[in-house]
Amino acid sequence: MKDLTNKSNITRKEAVKKMGKYAALTALGTFIILSPQKAQASSPPPETGDNPF
Known part of the structure; x- marks a missing residue:
């Protein structure tokens, strides 16, 4: 069986x-x-008197 690790090795520069x-x-x-x-546009308007906590 051939050693295939040499073909898959890349240099550090290529990896970066x-x-x-x-x-x-x-x-x-x-x-x-x-x-x-987009997030602001898709969120519903806050209701008055609604406690967010």
């Missing part, structure tokens, strides 16, 4: 580059999903 792409994509997705303007 790949992780940077994933981190950027995750940050962008999180920013879009948790956008304050």
